Amino acid sequence: MKFAVLVFPGSNCDKDMYNAVRDSIQQPADYIWHTATDLSAYDCILVPGGFSFGDYLRCGAIARFSPVMKALVEAVERGTYVLGVCNGFQILTEAGLLPGALLRNNTLKFRCHQTALIVENNNTPFTTAYSQNEEITIPIAHGEGNYYVDDATLEEMQANNQIIFRYKKGANPNGSTDDIAGVSNKRGNVIGMMPHPERAVHELLGSSDGRRMFYSILNTWREKHGEATVVR
Numbered sequence: 001m002k003f004a005v006l007v008f009p010g011s012n013c014d015k016d017m018y019n020a021v022r023d024s025i026q027q028p029a030d031y032i033w034h035t036a037t038d039l040s041a042y043d044c045i046l047v048p049g050g051f052s053f054g055d056y057l058r059c060g061a062i063a064r065f066s067p068v069m070k071a072l073v074e075a076v077e078r079g080t081y082v083l084g085v086c087n088g089f090q091i092l093t094e095a096g097l098l099p100g101a102l103l104r105n106n107t108l109k110f111r112c113h114q115t116a117l118i119v120e121n122n123n124t125p126f127t128t129a130y131s132q133n134e135e136i137t138i139p140i141a142h143g144e145g146n147y148y149v150d151d152a153t154l155e156e157m158q159a160n161n162q163i164i165f166r167y168k169k170g171a172n173p174n175g176s177t178d179d180i181a182g183v184s185n186k187r188g189n190v191i192g193m194m195p196h197p198e199r200a201v202h203e204l205l206g207s208s209d210g211r212r213m214f215y216s217i218l219n220t221w222r223e224k225h226g227e228a229t230v231v232r
């Protein structure tokens with residue numbers, strides 16, 4: 001299985017993402033600069049966190065116009081798996097690949113700490129290795145992670161099981177609507193989340209709960225292609 005890690009000017013979690021793929025599931029990954037125009041060689045595209053284009057205008061609002069985004073849209077249409085984390089999530093919402101928008105944290109502060117998340121949907125290519133409603137520990141690091149979506153879209157998302165992660169009740173760090181921490185598109189092949197699974201791949205980092213995200217992706221892809229799955 002081949003992974004792409006997109007790199008925009010100002011990305012700063014691209015190496016963490018690359019290392020998480022290499023260390024947890026030992027699959028090949030390439031860094032892809034934002035001017036690339038073809039992503040057809042990849043089975044999963046990772047859009048990492050950071051401060052693309054300095055967060056000018058709005059987080060992700062300029063990156064969304066990079067040449068690679070056209071190739072990303074084409075990949076999504078082919079059914080390729082896409083995971084956006086933090087600034088990656090912001091870029092995917094700005095591009096209209098995911099519903100909603102990320103607003104300034106309600107505290108008006110950059111928040112950087114572990115969070116308790118509830119797995120709301122373990123029936124996605126990214127979450128099969130978790131139990132439904134499991135509580136996991138994944139860190140956040142953002143200033144604009146306050147997920148907003150209008151009521152009608154939220155209802156539609158709930159009906160389609162597009163809410164993938166919520167912050168544990170009482171532990172919402174940013175004011176997100178309905179405690180939402182991660183969502184998917186309708187088809188389920190694109191997900192975005194503010195917490196960083198790639199920073200939770202070893203006990204030394206405070207949690208290894210993020211590893212199972214990478215196992216989920218690999219095993220779902222392998223099952224689909226008739227290959228033996230790996231044990232986590």
Ligand SMILES: NC(=O)CC[C@H](N)C(=O)O
Binds near residue numbers: 048052
């Ligand atoms: N870690 C990140 O990706 C941060 C995203 C964005 N720059 C923010 O502060 O919200």
